[in-house]
Amino acid sequence: MTTPTTYVGIDIAKAKFDVALLNPLGKYRSKVYANTPEGYNQFLTWLQKHEALDAHLCMETTGAYGRGLARFLTQQNPLVSVVNPAQIHAFGKTELVRAKTDKADARLIARYCQMHRPAHWVPLTDEIVTLQALVQRLDDLLGLHNMENNRLETAEAAAQPSIEAVLVTINQQVDAVRRQIQEHIDDHPDLKSQKKLLLSIPGIGDNTTATLLAFINPFERFHSAKQLVAYAGLNPRIRQSGQWAGKTPIAKTGNVLLRKALYMPALTAKRYNPVITVFCDRLIAHGKRPMQVIIAAMRKLLHIAYGVLKSGQPFDPEKALA
Template sequence: MTSSLGVDVSKAKLDVALLNDEGKYRCKVFANSGMGFAALHQWLQTHLPQGQELAALHVCMEATGSYHEPLALHLHDLGVRVSVVNPLRVKRFIELEGTGNKTDQGDSKSLARFCRMASPELWEAPAPGVRALQALVARLDALQEMRQSEANRLEVAHGVVQASLHEMLATLDKTIAQVKAQIRQTIDDDPHLRGRAQLLHSIPGLGDRTIPQLLAYIGRPERFKSVKALIAYASLSPAIRQSGTSLNKRGGTHAQGHRQLKHALYFPAMVAGRHNPAVAAFWQRLKAQNKPGKVIVVACMHKLLAIVYGVLKSRTPFDATRFCDANT
């Protein structure tokens, strides 16, 4: 039997639990950084059973937005088998076990047991073009946040610092334009990304800002077995809360999942609610049912992502007649 490693990933740290053949654990905490990854690699080489190679290790972590991705890539490049699973699967596994030990170390141990018992499918690393696009999209987001912060400062700035702020804004504008050009070039240079971008441009509501984000966050659409899998990945599945005798109360969407993908769909869903016939019809139907505005927007984000999946998976441009009658 091979060893299983459960990794509870957060922004700053990695809580890991190595489960050996005898059912015993070795636990440790590492920084969620390049130095932390190197330390984890060294620790594994020390504590794996004698004669066991890294390639025989199976690592399991939850999909946690973008926090898990650098570690998953690092381990994958080392030849380690990596599984990135929906947090809901692990939550149900813990509930069935009845352990209920909600600590970071407890979570990593549960992930190690889940890995051994469920043998989840292996994670598919993004292609080089997608990796480059992910880095550029993240950089663009950071630059735009920096620009907004500087613009906010300028509104209330003393005259003595306004020239400095204007200079910084000009520099940021230039850098943002350069990164946008790199994004366009990266998509144009990759035939798969270019083809997917052309398909996404056929969907009303999606534009030059959102399409690179979708290409970066979704990657190869075939890695999702169904539209429901992609919806869950984007944390747009409805959450059901149970408390005492009050069952099946809807409580919005799940917090776990790829928050950047979810965020990227918010404004496009509002635009699609006016200009995309399939989404607009859905919007009006929900409005006629007196659904709250926030519920309508989230439902249309769900609908728009389902359209994105259908267009990408079928490799067929958007056709309103194909999606207008769908309930999702």
């Protein structure tokens, strides 16, 4: 594949998307299209008109708003990148960008693409898209359950029957979605085999397995356990300058659902997973605080999960402790 000489930045919104074509002479061409299938085709015709079908296209991660366009573009041109908005924001700071319009943002994304050549985006398979949607829905339902439970504790007697009725409905939906998730995993051989491997790790159960399968696939994109830990936002954020060294919190610039899913399993693994138990005891002996120990256990669980998925072998505590 030849190195592209033309770069296109795409700024996505709910109803439209702005595009900026940056040509080899450093000149821009800008356009706005509806965020619809018809708009996608019009954009493709515009690229063809300007002999830019082989351009490197770049857009920010915008969830549902940009998913359709990203999939459409990858069917026409493999040079499509979908990047974290925080990266574009940080790049804009290096340029001291002051203008904040959709047109200016599209041009900023095009310049970022030209300078950094981000990795190409690989669309998720249909089964992973479905699994992510179900896991996200379950998390939403559990959040609603907590809110209604909190309201029930402080509600007047007249309002309590209504809250209790809502809680019954939420509980029914939680059970239904959990069944749907497990049936979906069992219906796909690759997911089912990965589930079996993850369940061999003490501390990891069905709910955590579902979240891991939803958000670490395609697994091949992670070349090391360290990359997976960073993706979950559990890597340490070191703060040091000269002789000064501040506290070292976790980065949190990662998948929040993965972090949420690993917290309770880490507490369980600390007691019942021999590898995690020994690991945590060593940290406690070195004076680490309780929350530091739990976060370290979450990281360790991800390392173990990476190992079993990479090797295709179930967890063996004796081998891990050897």
